[in-house]
């Protein structure tokens with residue numbers, strides 16, 4: 001019986017230790033102390049604000065993990081028909097906002 005209780009407790013502790021996406025996003029928000037933006041990052045911010053809210057609401061950067069952004073941003077830059085230089089600036093802006 002003791003062994004069963006131990007096993008159940010161990011599973012509970014293990015489950016509690018799994019990071020959830022929401023928690024990861026919280027960490028990103030809490031540790032974010034942004035330095036002043038570079039010229040590229042600020043140019044990216046303008047491009048982002050002007051182009052990324054056309055098909056859906058302007059995404060809140062801190063609501064997605066950096067892993068998610070790595071996947072989503074390249075196709076979205078294409079969707080927004082930005083050229084390579086503009087895409088690089090938008091990427092720099094998103095990374096800056098993520099505190100990278």
Ligand code: HEC
Pocket residue numbers: 048051052053054055056059064068072073076077079080081090
């Ligand atoms: C031409 C339309 C269009 C433009 C412009 C556009 N998007 Fe999107 N976006 C979509 C569509 C459609 C979806 C949902 C379908 C999908 O996930 O592929 C989406 C989904 C997203 C998501 C959610 C993805 C997920 O599943 O977590 C994010 C974040 C995003 N877009 C960011 C951006 C950013 C940043 C830009 C500007 C560079 C942008 N979008 C410009 C069409 C667009």
